[in-house]
Amino acid sequence: MVTSFSWLTVLWAVPMLGAAAVMLLPATARGLVKWVSLVVSLVVLAVTAVVAIGFDPSGEQYQFVESYRWIPSFGTGYILGVDGIALALVVLTAVLVPLLIVAGWNDARDRQSWGGRSTHIYFALTLAVEGMVLISLVSLDILLFYVFFEAMLIPMYFLIGGFGGEDRSRAAVKFLLYNLFGGLIMLAAVVGLYVATSGSDAFAAGTFDFRQIVAAVADGSFAVNPMVMHLLFGGFMFAFAVKAPLWPLHRWLPDSAVQATPASAVLMMAIMDKVGTFGMLRYCLPLFPDSAALFSPLIITLAVIGIIYGAVVAIGQIDVMRMIAYTSISHFGFIILGIFVMTSQGQAGSTLYMVNHGISTAALFLIAGFLVSRRGTRLISAYGGVQKIAPVLAGTFLVAGLATLALPGLAPFISEFLVLIGTFTRYPVFGVVAAGALVLSAIYVLWMYQRMMTGPLPHDLADGSSRMRDLAPRELVVVAPLIALLLVLGFYPKPALDVIDPAVAHTLTTIEQTDPAPRIAEGPVR
Template sequence: MSGFPLLTVMMVVPLVGAAVVALLPGGSARLAKPIALATSLVTLALALLAWARFDGDGSSDRYQLTETHSWIPQFGVSYALGVDGIALSLIVMATILTPVCLLAAWNDLGEDAEPQREKTYFALMLVLLTFMVGVFAARDVFLFYVFFEAMLIPVYFLIGLFGGPRRQYAAVKFILFSLVGGLVMLVAVIALYFNGPGGEQGFLYEALEGGVTASTTTQRWLFVGFFIAFAIKAPMWPVHTWLPDAASEARPATAVLLVGVLDKVGTFGMLRFCLGMFPEASKWATPVVITLAVISVIYGGLLAIGSRDIMRLIAFTSISHFGLIVLGIFAMTSTAGSGSALYMINHGFATAGLFLIAGFLITRHGSQRIADYGGWQRVTPLLAGTFLVSGLSSLALPGLSSYVSEFLVLTGTYQRYEVAAVIATLGIVLAALYILLTYQRVFTGPRPVFLEGREPRDLGLREKLVVVPIIASFLLLGAYPKPVLDLVNPAVKQTLDLVGVTDPAPTNASGSAQ
């Protein structure tokens, strides 16, 4: 156990900041936004400190910065925190995106917004940050479940109170899908305790990893319970339908945190819990999961091409990308696993770029319909350029971040599942179509005609501050992904060791092993 509870402090800071923002007196409501932004930056600094203190060479224990305290010993529940390289990289991503989203949401509610609404809006985003850190840092399965469900509360209110015209429908649909997945997972969590080692720390992940001592049938049912919850959260076809509604009705900043961070809990859970705790069941279910992943890749891409709403289009692209992430996880090769872990990070930044820049566009014109635009490159060249760069990163253009992770996923999958990898490669073609066609329809063409004095302005200073770190992430992770790969590779290897799989032997031109 480390001496200083860094992970706990990382959760307490935004929670305290949320309380301060929510309790500000009416006359000081204008301080809500700067206090929320400052709080998120402090949390980011703590996350970077955690990265600096993390020994990523693979020689130390898998879980570092650990804290373990008895919580509900009668049920084997502990307050146990700790991170491996994958969890830490996702926490750092979340803490980077939160101040970016707060800055992007600065004027979301308008200049004349009621002080109480503004305080509630920014306080909820800080509460969400607390739960995002907690869900990735939890080492106790029951504690993970608590954070897994707690995340729903701020997201529900962020969509239901501050979203678009159909916000109530989208919020209810989101919560119903999530609660169904959570209920199935709760049954599996309870059954896991009775089939695990028991005792005061019976839910500790280290006590459960490598397989629980239960019959093969029981392990498979437990796997199904966890997988359904994670597939809904991810989301995968056919339990994906809540995402387009939630993303299109949410504010762009909320959509970024929902799709860019929260949905990664699904793929993170598959990698850590499904593979780590149920290795035999994971191998048993792999053919079905691989099939669902490939369908998600193609189906999400086709829906994106046919979408008329720019926010729904971005949501559909994420269904396709999550399919690739799941494909890499269940390919069970070190190359594909590392690619999936890296893809979680790269997708978070690429999605943030698309959602936030699309949000800037919608703010200027008041419409999410792609057909209502055209020729905006001639009016807002910087906005058009940053959208194009974000789109090119999303479609995995060589030199930008997503290319590395997508290449690793497809290469690693091909080592074991050649047909699935070849079919999934069509997702790259679809990505080029839906990104480039959208750019063409929105930004190219004749200069649009606006009423006198109503011509939209290009990106302002605050909006440039939002897009700079996002574009920088595309370039840095595209040119030099090694720091993140060095962080996640040991965790991926340890997970595959738990499953008991090794990389296939390379073959020569005749198809025989070398």
């Protein structure tokens, strides 16, 4: 639907303006900076609630549409709109950012390299990432999407390089180079797509309007040499595969996640990286349906390798934060697998998985971060018996870990189950191999919990020379909503799926894909 009020502009502009306002506050107003940032993120959450309540799952595909001329000579406009898939990720972003601000409340203290304004810069960068992710999710103009798809790398680079661990500079440069190279390849594809539209009779002139191009592709009026479309698909897919990331383009993620602060790492893995998988579903499939169908077996193979690889490597980690980072590589493999099996169950499961992975990863990574801040080390071997002296911390850590291994009753189970069902119906062998990761995930989660939370206490904790406190009230404010969401979506995912399913059905219709018919084995009747 088209509304008279520009809700989607407000949605992304509030955090961007909030970031600017935070930077204008006096250098001594560090406490005020934190509260202003939190209030801004809560305003974004309130605007998101308005959009979510006003969204009609049975209505038009894109709602709250805004369309204005931007650079007419380039065929690009300021076009915003939200469908069920984008709405799910918008809600995830708006829910997580306030929790990350509270979780990172003290992450910027004692930083001298920012001229006394480290707190201002830290929270301004966090809000800037939120704003850029939101406009990327609601953009319906390909050039507009690309601009912010690339721009969000800059604040994240400074969050990693300015506020991370000892090896933060190398991790930040690695993060930036990988993603900039992917973006450069995508830029060539974006320009190529514009040139292709300008030379087509389907358009009066070249255009970046996503809806116009998809409509022309769907009705066959936009006819381009198949090899050209394959190359354009490869450009988009490569950039999204780097950001997601898809094996073997994942090498930047573990270092970045470990060196960033826990809140910034979650901002990157649970929110920003979802733009990559969202881009695969939003752009790669409807714009290049034939290419997506042709290359889907290759992409599915890489996704399944990533699922197994991430789980196996996670088992061998001695660093708890690096272990959790590798589990995310495995989970991204599940998301990409569900997208490219091109079934309704697979794509609905992938979209829901993006949401559930964001929640479960946020819970596990932040709780692990709280634990590391107490002990001062990321080594799993340095822990033991934590449940005896910090039972709430240990209990919430267990729930978050069980969610990561997709225990029934917790949110990721539903999405992982849907992805596997959707895979089995079209690629049963890949489904069997991917299901094997469930056993591997049980190994790395339960073994980690056993080593860190059970058994005897380390000597310094047992003799009282060191102390470990349980979760503080501020930390409970962060953890409790995440655990509650894991439970609620685990038992009642219907509200989310009611929004996601119509958008997935429209995508499958656009790319002319249908669910495989059930296969019933024939045999004698007894």
